[in-house]
Amino acid sequence: MSEDEGETDNIIEEELRKEENILYKFETDIDTSGRYSKGFLYITTEKILAFYPETGEVKSYPLNKVKSIRYLDHVGGGELEVEIDGRIESLVRFTRAKSADFRKAAIIIDEILTETVKPEELQAQEEEKEEEKGKADVMIRLVALLKPHWKLGLLATISSLLAVSLSLIPPMLMKQLIDDALANGKVGLLAYLTFLLVVIYVLSTLFGIAREYTLSLLGEKIVYDLRRKLYEHVERLPLSFHDRYGSGRLISRISDDTSRIRWFLTWGIQSLVISTLQIVAIGVLVFTMNPYLTMFALIPVPVIVLGIRYYRSRAWRFYHRIWRKWADVSAMLVDTVPGTLIVKSFSREKIEAQRFGEKLWDVVKSVLRTVKLRLQVFPLMGLSTSISIVLIWWFGGLGVIEKTLSLGTLTAFVSYMWQFYGPINTLSTLMEPLQTALTSAERVFEILDMKPETEDEENAVDLNIKGRIKFENVSFGYEPNVYVLRNVSLEIEPGEVVGIVGPSGSGKTTLTKLLLRLYTPDKGRILIDGVDIRKIKLRSLRRQIGVVQQEPLIFSGSVADNIAYGVNDAKPEEIIAAAKAARAHEFIMSLPAAYDTYVGERGSRLSGGERQRVAIARAILTDPKILVLDEATSSVDTITEKQIQTALNNLVEGRTTIIIAHRLSTVKNVDKIIVMKDGRIVEVGRHDELIKKKGLYAELWQAQFEEEKISLSQKVRVS
Amino acid sequence: MSLKRFVEQLPLTDPKEVKIELDEKRNSLKVLWKGRVYFNILPKKPFPFTRKYFIILATKGGEEVLYLKDYRQLDDKSRAALEEMINRTYFIPTITRIKNLVYRSGTYRWDVETDRGPIEFETHGGRNILKVSDDEIVVFDINKNIYRIDTKKLDKKSLFHLYFVL
Numbered sequence: 001m002s003e004d005e006g007e008t009d010n011i012i013e014e015e016l017r018k019e020e021n022i023l024y025k026f027e028t029d030i031d032t033s034g035r036y037s038k039g040f041l042y043i044t045t046e047k048i049l050a051f052y053p054e055t056g057e058v059k060s061y062p063l064n065k066v067k068s069i070r071y072l073d074h075v076g077g078g079e080l081e082v083e084i085d086g087r088i089e090s091l092v093r094f095t096r097a098k099s100a101d102f103r104k105a106a107i108i109i110d111e112i113l114t115e116t117v118k119p120e121e122l123q124a125q126e127e128e129k130e131e132e133k134g135k136a137d138v139m140i141r142l143v144a145l146l147k148p149h150w151k152l153g154l155l156a157t158i159s160s161l162l163a164v165s166l167s168l169i170p171p172m173l174m175k176q177l178i179d180d181a182l183a184n185g186k187v188g189l190l191a192y193l194t195f196l197l198v199v200i201y202v203l204s205t206l207f208g209i210a211r212e213y214t215l216s217l218l219g220e221k222i223v224y225d226l227r228r229k230l231y232e233h234v235e236r237l238p239l240s241f242h243d244r245y246g247s248g249r250l251i252s253r254i255s256d257d258t259s260r261i262r263w264f265l266t267w268g269i270q271s272l273v274i275s276t277l278q279i280v281a282i283g284v285l286v287f288t289m290n291p292y293l294t295m296f297a298l299i300p301v302p303v304i305v306l307g308i309r310y311y312r313s314r315a316w317r318f319y320h321r322i323w324r325k326w327a328d329v330s331a332m333l334v335d336t337v338p339g340t341l342i343v344k345s346f347s348r349e350k351i352e353a354q355r356f357g358e359k360l361w362d363v364v365k366s367v368l369r370t371v372k373l374r375l376q377v378f379p380l381m382g383l384s385t386s387i388s389i390v391l392i393w394w395f396g397g398l399g400v401i402e403k404t405l406s407l408g409t410l411t412a413f414v415s416y417m418w419q420f421y422g423p424i425n426t427l428s429t430l431m432e433p434l435q436t437a438l439t440s441a442e443r444v445f446e447i448l449d450m451k452p453e454t455e456d457e458e459n460a461v462d463l464n465i466k467g468r469i470k471f472e473n474v475s476f477g478y479e480p481n482v483y484v485l486r487n488v489s490l491e492i493e494p495g496e497v498v499g500i501v502g503p504s505g506s507g508k509t510t511l512t513k514l515l516l517r518l519y520t521p522d523k524g525r526i527l528i529d530g531v532d533i534r535k536i537k538l539r540s541l542r543r544q545i546g547v548v549q550q551e552p553l554i555f556s557g558s559v560a561d562n563i564a565y566g567v568n569d570a571k572p573e574e575i576i577a578a579a580k581a582a583r584a585h586e587f588i589m590s591l592p593a594a595y596d597t598y599v600g601e602r603g604s605r606l607s608g609g610e611r612q613r614v615a616i617a618r619a620i621l622t623d624p625k626i627l628v629l630d631e632a633t634s635s636v637d638t639i640t641e642k643q644i645q646t647a648l649n650n651l652v653e654g655r656t657t658i659i660i661a662h663r664l665s666t667v668k669n670v671d672k673i674i675v676m677k678d679g680r681i682v683e684v685g686r687h688d689e690l691i692k693k694k695g696l697y698a699e700l701w702q703a704q705f706e707e708e709k710i711s712l713s714q715k716v717r718v719s
Numbered sequence: 720m721s722l723k724r725f726v727e728q729l730p731l732t733d734p735k736e737v738k739i740e741l742d743e744k745r746n747s748l749k750v751l752w753k754g755r756v757y758f759n760i761l762p763k764k765p766f767p768f769t770r771k772y773f774i775i776l777a778t779k780g781g782e783e784v785l786y787l788k789d790y791r792q793l794d795d796k797s798r799a800a801l802e803e804m805i806n807r808t809y810f811i812p813t814i815t816r817i818k819n820l821v822y823r824s825g826t827y828r829w830d831v832e833t834d835r836g837p838i839e840f841e842t843h844g845g846r847n848i849l850k851v852s853d854d855e856i857v858v859f860d861i862n863k864n865i866y867r868i869d870t871k872k873l874d875k876k877s878l879f880h881l882y883f884v885l
Contacts, residue, residue: 573726
């Protein structure tokens, strides 16, 4: 906290009563007149305070008098306003840079006002969040991934150490070979030394093979564990997370990032440890052989150390950028490859190719930046080592000529030098994959640290649903304080068929998402058979609600796999019965391998109507108590719609059914129609009643009727 | 309507109550069940690979008459007659040896021995080679012909070829 802020807090504390505490403090960047200026919003246990140090202006609102708070989104900024004593007052203004903070402030104040949370509890929650932020160091967490496979890791390390230790022996033998065997013509010693060299090289190769195999095995096991864990976690994360991340980015994290982590945990760590040990061991060896020449050997060390430090300090940003750019490419592929039909139908091939080219070029540019960075450092390091070797040859050579040094010692020394710079180079080149692995690890842990979907409450029950649904004053927004459903209340009786209609964006689909508990209402509650859905086990709830969507998701697999998707132990006759009820059996039997036919990725080998009927069969097989048909027939032609409608009639019978419809004719005969607009229910009634009422439904009906009349007359004219 | 009621509407039948004979004159089956005789019947496998013994007996016109969950429970004569007709209507050769399998421009070219003789065929990519169980693989060629492979019965060289397409 800065001195200024401390002073501000002192001024504010003077405004507070003795037992009053500051719960929250938010900083704003413009004052009430719209000029850039620092200001603060305090939420205390008793009041809301806005304070502007530059002008000394203080606004104070006792919490018990504030009726409500509103977050307003303006252009380039926002505002919080409070309702107090029957009037609306501007509490604080801010630029968009602060909008997230003030959305949060609005929610906190709202929760206090609606008594959802007591102020003291809020503080406790915040402390908990702070604790969560204290993430363990990425490196420690990475190494912890090795723990379950420590035996394999140990085996790999032992084989590596043995292979490296053996590689230190040949130069010593060479020294003896030159100085003793060759210089003195000892054939027996020559034979012994060459035999020993063969044995050492064979053993070194064997340990090398053992190292390679154990490390590869270790790597595969780690990446298997990590990918599985990550996938399971991602599946458990709430829908809001998937909305935010998009599938391309997630796929990249599960496949690419984990591969990079594997490399680091196996080859990376091994090389790090082994190279360090090699440097120390060879350093000691050469120093004891000839301290004078060792001096020249150390010349490149500062260059290498400083070079690595320079590189490390910059590299992570560049690598982070490459990953982001790659993720953009993946995201675009995930969008456009499955959407080829749309791309072609809008003749967007060239534009999409251009967009792809641009994104790909961004990757190239980012990679080139890292290449430039690498070239600033590593060639210099290489040059310094080469010069040092040349110096050793020169000064060592002089020693040999002057007979102060044996030829064998010089040869062994140079040989060790190459072994010495080898691990130094390894260490320096390791920095690059190390950086990428750490960046990848950060991205993977970021996801693993996210809180999964709300687990069942302790006393949650398995409910045998009858089908009575009640929404009680439900408000909800995908973004805080931006509501798409406002104070929605409705009741549906068991077995009742209810249609929900309204313009796009009126909140129809959101209603069903809340019913499935894919999201939790911000306010109000949803009851099924009188039980709050938060008290029903998630599995039990979702198993008994069947959903047929406008664009049903068909997985790659057989038709039978797709129909039986929600039921693990489905009997073959049940699969057929469900398909028959969905009017899908006939077309399925005409496929090359009937129910065993592979439907292709996303069901690409089936037509839209066929996919829809497979989805209906899937819903029938789960035998849901509540059925949600979300624009289930809007994407098919009239003939297919009729077939699907017959299938749906089979499905609807005896179940509480919610039909979200764009075509109003679909809901004409239902028990009750709910008309929505801007997140609110505006009309409820049967078709005839609503037509008589001449409200929004009547307007929509008339508009659709006119539309159909025009399209029919156009068809007649064409024919 | 509940799933149970939909299932009840299927003509699921106890195989022990069914007699099947070959009707050579009509190149079809004659089915006797509870005193009733059905002519011009052909067997249909709704799950030809995953539940091979589930059979639908339907008229040549496509009307489904009886469902047998496991036709192995038929008496020997009926079973033999049914299997004879299955062999006539389901031509799914079993690959016994893969002589050669090469990949060129998105297409696999197979040169194989089957229980029905040698054949060469092509498949598009790997999407048409499906593992239906641990030991069984089904291959769809570009003409929608189907071949099955029992991996337990393949020699090492054939398995080696197969390894690269699975």
